[in-house]
Amino acid sequence: MYPYVYKFLHYLYSSHNQIWSACLFCFSFLYRFDFQAPVMQRDTSSSDASASHTGRVRRRRQPSEATADGNRANGQPLLVNDRNKYKSMLIRTYSTVWMIGGFASIVYMGHLYIWAMVVVIQIYMARELFNLLRKSSEEKQLPGFRLLNWHFFFTAMLYTYGRFLSRQLVNTVTSDHLLYKVVSGLIKYQMFICYFLYIAGFVWFILTLKKKTYKYQFKQYAWTHMILLTVFAQSSFTVANIFEGIFWFLLPASLIVINDIFAYLFGFFLGRTPLIKLSPKKTWEGFIGASVTTIISAFLLANVMGHSRWLTCPRKDLSTGWLYCDPGPMFKPEHYSLGEWVAHWFPWKEVAIMPVQWHALALGLFASIIAPFGGFFASGFKRAFKIKDFGDSIPGHGGITDRMDCQMVMAVFAYIYHQSFIAPQNFSVEIILDQIIRNLTYEEQKYLYKQLGEIFHERQMQS
Secondary structure: OOHHHHHHHHHHHHHHHHHHHHHHHHHHHHHHHOOOOOOOOOHHHHHHHHHHOOOOOOOOOHHHHHHHHOOEEEEOOOHHHOOOOHHHHHHHHHHHHHHHHHHHHHHHHHHHHHHHEEEHHHHHHHHHHHOOOOOOOHHOOOHHHHHHHHHHHHHHHHHHHHHHOOOHHHOOOOOOHHHHHHHHHHHHHHHHHHHHHHHHHHHHHHHOOOOHHHHHHHHHHHHHHHHHHHHHHHHHHHHHHHHHHHHHHHHHHHHHHHHHHHHHHHHHHHHHOEEEEEEEEEEHHHHHHHHHHHHHHHHHHHHOOOOOHHHHHOOOOOOOOOOOOOOHEEEEEEEEEEEHOOOOOOOEEEEEEOHHHHHHHHHHHHHOOOOOOHHHHHHHHHHHOOOOOOOOEOOEEOOOOHHHHHHHHHHHHHHHHHHHHHHOOOHHHHHHHOOOOHHOOOHHHHHHHHHHHHHHHHHHHHH
């Protein structure tokens, strides 16, 4: 199926390359995508321990053993005492440099490509989670059952992005009258189309039910819906942040990366006190050191990013051109006099601070204290399923899901914080235009335009 879809998008790309460039990127990825994931490595430490325990007689722990276990957390050595820590650190650093470099390149390319990156990450996450409870022995009796999971996945993707990016899509195709009418119709009936696709998947599932596999099939059905809720309910807010301004996507994501790096470094060199049993190598030293570093970094990074229009301007369409906008009061520096706070010989008598920097402190506080619990939740989840990592696509880090656990929690908070404290709460021209585009036909929009013109003309005559 994917070769034909790819060729169809390539045809559309020849006439509307700015809209479909990201779609081609995603589908070319899907065309080469291997849905048969390798068998995940199970963490058999607990089972091996219980098996070996039955074959030995209990004995009293010697003092030397108690001392050795004092430097362990939940049966595993702390990172500061790990003999292989320098080798793992080298591998982890190498992967981190590549990830940061690739991420920076995509951010430089713009909003559309960042969205494409988010889509690819979602596909990888869904792949890792789909294969978590997969049993090949059961699926041999159910041909096409795995395809049903991906049908629900792409239906959820169409519904989610259709709601968040409808205004940007319409603004992009306004120059082509026919394409504008087609897109406007799709947006108007988008909810019905997605519901019909979901019902088609539901019927498909019922028709594939077979004896002796009922329990497995219903478990997979529930598991698929939980994955869709986890992946799309949170990452969709990431896309909303991107088009509100790359700043609101890049700053929260960067704070999570900074917190993760410095928690690792502080724990690597100073970690002695275990933090939580779910993550044996996490320490209080790493948690506190990373928290302070993240909050300071949030204040400084907000000032650096706030000077770039490419990062602060919202994107109103799906083009890739340069942005021009009024940055607004949040990104205009305010000068504070230092007065008696500094000595007379100090060269700076005042300091310029953007209002958004104070909001960045709240983002930094959340990224350093609350967001790590997303990682703790993922650790507990992996322990429940007795796996070491969700995947092995990133050397030294595990799978994509292992890297995105905290990011998803942070993305939701960043969106809610922006809508609550940053975005204007009254009706704006953009909101009214969005409602007109969504709910009025093309002929009704033309009629509204004429009526507004007559009203403006009458007011000019009266004045």
